[in-house]
Amino acid sequence: MPVGTLATVKSLDPRDLTEMGASMILANSYHLHLRPGDDLIREMGGLHKFMGWSGPILTDSGGFQVFSLAKLRKISEEGVEFQSHLDGSRRFFTPESVMQIGRNLGADVVMQFDHVIPGQSEEPAARDASERSIRWLARCLAAFSTDGDAPEQALFPIVQGGIHAGLRRDAADAITSMHEWTGFGIGGLSVGEAKPAMYEMLEVVNDALDRDRPRYLMGVGFPEDLVEAIRRGVDMFDCVAPTRMGRNGAAFSSDGRVNIKRAEFRNDPRPLDEGCDCAACTRFSRAYIRHLFVADEILGLRLLSLHNVHFLLSLTRSAREAIAAGTLDSWSSDWLTRYHSRTATSL
Amino acid sequence: MPVGTLATVKSLDPRDLTEMGASMILANSYHLHLRPGDDLIREMGGLHKFMGWSGPILTDSGGFQVFSLAKLRKISEEGVEFQSHLDGSRRFFTPESVMQIGRNLGADVVMQFDHVIPGQSEEPAARDASERSIRWLARCLAAFSTDGDAPEQALFPIVQGGIHAGLRRDAADAITSMHEWTGFGIGGLSVGEAKPAMYEMLEVVNDALDRDRPRYLMGVGFPEDLVEAIRRGVDMFDCVAPTRMGRNGAAFSSDGRVNIKRAEFRNDPRPLDEGCDCAACTRFSRAYIRHLFVADEILGLRLLSLHNVHFLLSLTRSAREAIAAGTLDSWSSDWLTRYHSRTATSL
Numbered sequence A, B: 001m002p003v004g005t006l007a008t009v010k011s012l013d014p015r016d017l018t019e020m021g022a023s024m025i026l027a028n029s030y031h032l033h034l035r036p037g038d039d040l041i042r043e044m045g046g047l048h049k050f051m052g053w054s055g056p057i058l059t060d061s062g063g064f065q066v067f068s069l070a071k072l073r074k075i076s077e078e079g080v081e082f083q084s085h086l087d088g089s090r091r092f093f094t095p096e097s098v099m100q101i102g103r104n105l106g107a108d109v110v111m112q113f114d115h116v117i118p119g120q121s122e123e124p125a126a127r128d129a130s131e132r133s134i135r136w137l138a139r140c141l142a143a144f145s146t147d148g149d150a151p152e153q154a155l156f157p158i159v160q161g162g163i164h165a166g167l168r169r170d171a172a173d174a175i176t177s178m179h180e181w182t183g184f185g186i187g188g189l190s191v192g193e194a195k196p197a198m199y200e201m202l203e204v205v206n207d208a209l210d211r212d213r214p215r216y217l218m219g220v221g222f223p224e225d226l227v228e229a230i231r232r233g234v235d236m237f238d239c240v241a242p243t244r245m246g247r248n249g250a251a252f253s254s255d256g257r258v259n260i261k262r263a264e265f266r267n268d269p270r271p272l273d274e275g276c277d278c279a280a281c282t283r284f285s286r287a288y289i290r291h292l293f294v295a296d297e298i299l300g301l302r303l304l305s306l307h308n309v310h311f312l313l314s315l316t317r318s319a320r321e322a323i324a325a326g327t328l329d330s331w332s333s334d335w336l337t338r339y340h341s342r343t344a345t346s347l
Helices: A014-020 A029-034 A038-043 A047-051 A063-068 A095-105 A123-145 A165-178 A195-208 A223-231 A241-247 A286-294 A298-325 A328-344 B014-020 B029-034 B038-043 B047-051 B063-068 B095-105 B123-145 B165-178 B195-208 B223-231 B241-247 B286-294 B298-325 B328-344
Strands: A025-028 A057-060 A073-075 A080-083 A090-093 A109-111 A154-156 A184-186 A215-217 B025-028 B057-060 B073-075 B080-083 B090-093 B109-111 B154-156 B184-186 B215-217
Touching: A014 A298, A025 A029, A029 A038, A029 A057, A029 A090, A029 A095, A038 A095, A047 A057, A047 B286, A057 A095, A063 A073, A090 A095, A095 A109, A095 A123, A123 A154, A123 A165, A165 A195, A184 A195, A195 A215, A195 A223, A223 A298, A223 A328, A241 A298, A286 A298, A286 B047, A298 A328, A298 B298, B014 B298, B025 B029, B029 B038, B029 B057, B029 B090, B029 B095, B038 B095, B047 B057, B057 B095, B063 B073, B090 B095, B095 B109, B095 B123, B123 B154, B123 B165, B165 B195, B184 B195, B195 B215, B195 B223, B223 B298, B223 B328, B241 B298, B286 B298, B298 B328
Parallel strands: A025 A057, A057 A109, A109 A154, A184 A215, B025 B057, B057 B109, B109 B154, B184 B215
Antiparallel strands: A073 A080, A080 A090, B073 B080, B080 B090
């Protein structure tokens, strides 16, 4: 899922996403509540209409901001008081208020409100946050289910537990016994823990969850992480990396990352990634895109963002084909071997 | 002609221009010579290939920078020494070097190198600049004609003469007697003179030029100016206004200008301009585009630029239809009456 934090996937047009075959996007409850306001979006006919995107939308709940805005929030059992990063105003987020924001936005999938902690937290802190997240899940479910007039929406629980296998198993068990869920979030990873710990947690959690429901690994989006996670049973991803890196001049490629601002690309007639069929690579050279970045031209941000989003969408399409063909193990091993060998010697 | 100073129409994709029916764009010799360099663009296969635009391109010569960068240049009969606004390096522009830049870029129409002065200059200064421009035109023509291997390109002369009717007539006569031109530039207007003086000069110049060749009024692009100039026989325009205003949050509309950042548009579900069929107005509300500007989202710049360029292209299409139908006088009078009455009471 390309990330449209503030009701736009940065530097792209929704039409670009459709053309690239994006099937779902993410938006952010916390940010949209602050600006322009979920009440305004409801008044304007909901998020799909507001941002001109007719495909499914998943809304992240604000749980990640409990982690990323740690200096601007205070946690209690009732919820989290944030000090707005925009104007300093105080906003109290609770499981119930987050469900109301999801309703106002009209998201297709609403993530539960959860308590995200740093990736290397010790067991007691991880247990506390995981158990609170499960109690908040019960409150989300109760709030979510009471609105008879509601549009058709799915609530996804989020498995927490840090890097502690026992906590992860306990969380998965508690969640699966609470309700028949449409899908599952896996949270609290890619927040500072070591990669092997992340992969181990994915194996533990995916073993414990229903195999016939989508599992969504939250906030993970580098190519190699996607492939490692797909091998371990993950179905859905989101990450700001493709657009953020694109705005900084970095392109994914099958030969590793390309920093387009480097002088060596000044007169390079090749596309960003040879063989790529995106709307940037089929029309423009590295020399041109480098020129756009050097001259601070907005089209450069758009072209690299287009390419990077397309790169990840293509990668997940390839993975789906490998799954359908029963060749995921060999496909992913080959892909990772190639990617790491090229990256080690790359640009 | 939408303006692509640095080989990109700011915040738009060349595909957008094709879809909107732009038939020709402008790029700038001075700026492209400095960055990324016309030699590099030649090495990359020419400007069309470099920037992914297959339609015609006209290159402005640097004469406008003689005016706009007055503090950074020294004029002699031989040419103009500029101090680069980017790195302070010294660059000597001559009629001959400007023709070489046009060749390197592979432009379809190359404007002569001319001497542009402020709009309210007195007769002696205007005469000096106009006569120098005519001498430079002869040198441009000589340089332009000597290259047997050259691609098919047209050189347009530029009629100068400030706000002095006699000088304008003399310039038009001298130019038309020099060569059988493909088209004519009208320069040195919209550079500080009063509007009535500009309209009078247009009448003088258009009377003096061949009626069967396109006349291009350089640097003019506000809607009301286009209509006034078309009434007086002008065929081609360029101006950075639609994209520059768009990036500043201002939209053209048939009811005058809309400053999208105003609080009144916070929950306005209407498009920028009701009845407009551009890719912004058919998909997005004022409320959404205002949100994009308030949140500093790049898509906002793109949508307003799209709308403004589309607005001017639609306006000139309507003018062509009126000309073909023999109703230009009544069409333009009606349009101007409506525009001015709405603008006077507008947003």
